[in-house]
Amino acid sequence: MIFFNRLQVKIILPIIIAIVIIFSIMIYTVERMERDLFHEDWITKTKVYANSISTMIEKEMEGKRPFIVRDLIHKFKKIPGIKKLQVIRTNGKEAFKDFETFYKVKEIYQFSHDVIEEYMNLEEGKADVVSDEKIKDVLREGKEKEFYGYDKNGKVFYDYYLPVLNKPACHKCHGDKEKIRGILKISLSDEKFAEHLNNHFIIMLWISVATVIILIIIISWIVYNLVSKPLNAVIKTIKEIEHGNKNQRIGLKSNDEIGYMARHFNIMLDRLKQESHLASLGRISAVLAHEIKNPITGISGAVQLIDEDLPSDDPKKEIINMIVKEVQRLDSMLKDLLMFSKPIVVNPKMHDLNKLITDTINLLEFKCRKGKISIDTSLSNIPNILIDGEKMQQVLLNVCLNAVESMKENDKLTITTSTDKPNGCEYIQIEISDTGCGISPEIIKNIFTPFFTTKKDGSGLGLPISLRIVEKHKGTIKVESVVDKGSKFAIILPLENSLNIVEEDTEYNDSEVLL
Missing domain, CATH: 1.10.287 (Helix Hairpins)
Known part of the structure; x- marks a missing residue:
């Protein structure tokens, strides 16, 4: 079963199955189409043969040359696929009957046509009546008929009956009492047809098998070189790293x-x-x-x-x-x-964020009044949320202190709260914006990097710690800033996921320092 778990097998096997199914359907469809076309072609040819023989019978009998008609019928019988060809009189007996032995004697002793014809007529007079109920139907209706199907042995048969009409030119010999002089019957055999189809089927089958094998080889080569070989290189590198070789790298240069x-x-x-x-x-x-x-x-x-x-x-x-x-x-x-350096451990309880913001503003009030900085709030009616109140207030205080320290006299600190529901999940958003000096793009990408600071007395850990606390609550912090115009920090906390805060191990371990 390990063989079937390989990715190369999982890719190639469905493709092979699909190819085999497609080729099987194609072979079956082509074989059926060819069988139908072959049948149609043989039926058309049979009707052409029948009408040609009927015309020749009329022409040669007018010239009183029945031996020519007999020879032509004898030759037509040798056409591949024609099982039986009969001209049946209205009395049910076969005319122009074929006698193979007599024809061989004729070829040896070169009898005259009169002798041959006299003998033929004599033998035909002794012939039994042809037992075929379909002939009676054709004689009664006076119309051509065709019958197609399978016999008791499962072989295809096709019988065509064409009435030979008693035309005015025939009246001087046959009279005008009967409208039909006889019936021309041609029976087809499916032996040649079946042999042809079987040979063609075998050829198509071998071509299909060869094509499938070639496609399998090509697809296997492509999958191996484009998928399996690169993935094996990745797996080999992973195993090397697992065994302690930390400097091992994957040496692939493809652009896929x-x-x-x-x-x-x-x-x-x-x-x-x-x-x-x-x-x-x-x-x-x-x-x-x-x-x-x-x-x-x-x-x-x-x-x-x-x-x-x-x-x-x-x-x-x-x-x-x-x-x-x-x-x-x-x-x-x-x-x-x-x-x-310690893992963040939260103690979540239901809190009113608006109250936490108000308490934070009270802590900042003296510093803002001293720096002549105004504080504006727009707190929406938001639901309570499950958070660690002490740590979330630390986040608010860190962000607000950074904002205050970036402003000068007569600048303004604005704090707003709101709810949003993108992608079906409800969030609470706290926006802290200032009109201070702003942050340049070069600096803004590093503000959450540990120990990165632009302050003379800063540790560079305030914002990284704040981000870790917010992320511990399944939230995030987004920053927008324009130099000399101010900055905006958006603290986004999920309301629905606040009950699923993952607890970390509360026991401090020096070997689990996070940086």
Whole structure:
């Protein structure tokens, strides 16, 4: 069964089956058409023969040359496919009867026509009446008839009956009492016909088999070179990587879909290698941050104690305050680094997003009033949503702080909420827009990259952490910005999928640092 699970077999086998079915239908159709055409041709020829013989009988009998008619009938009987040819008188006896033995004697001893004819007439007079009920029907109706079908042995038969009319030229010898002088009957045999069809069928069958084999070889070669061989190269590379050879790459240069997949697979491997390197650095950074945080806390406490012991007019007080400020900034960066290096764990509960936004604005109010920045809100009547309120407020605060820090006096921060239902899924959208300096296209593509920042005192982790929190809630963040006109951040959260938030392992593991 493994053989049938191979992709090459799954592609080629249906094609082979389709080709065999098509050729079978084609052979059957052609054979039927040829059989019908052959029958039609033989029937046409039979009628032509019958009318020709009837005309010759009339002509030669007018010249009183019955021996010529007999010879012609004898020759017509030798035509391939004619099983029987009879001229039957109205009394039911056969005229111009063929005597093969006598014809051979005639050829040897060269009897005269008169002797031959006298003997023939004598023998015909002794002949039995032909037993054929169809002849009586033709004599009664005076019309030609044809019968076509299969006999008891399953062979095709065709009988054609043509009445020989008693025309005025025949009256001087036969009188005018009867309208019909006799019946011309021609019976066809299907032996030659069947032999011809069988030979033609065998030829077509061999041609079809040869064609199918050639097509199978061509299709197999194409599938192997265009599908199986490239995929085997991909599989070989995957196995090499599984065995620890991280530098192995797929060496395909084709421009088709498999080549595209191979090139992007190589790109993915390069990125994974880089991310693995960054993950290692992240683990080291997390350990260092954890080890540095405690001494930093001790230094901060010690400096604050020294500050309390110094007189208020001591010039060292300014240096102490600078140290405290830098220690606090370093402590904040270490907190961000530790938070970013740990898996995001959410504690979802039903929350009113509008209330979270209002609480966030209250936290920003002093900073905005100090910078003379106005805040405008347009909060729609949106349903409650299952989220981690604390972490979502952290996202709102990060985005809003970035917006406030990008603005100057008399600029405006605008926050709106709305619902949308694209593709049948309902979403809640929070738009945070500002009229600040904007973000250039070169910078905007890196704003979610860890440690990327344009701020002097920034850690470059605020937005990456925010994006991870939103993605943990099955949402996303979209950014639009125009330099010197402002930026707009859209936080999009699915309402229907909020109940399916996937929990990560709450136990922190230093070996699972994410960067």
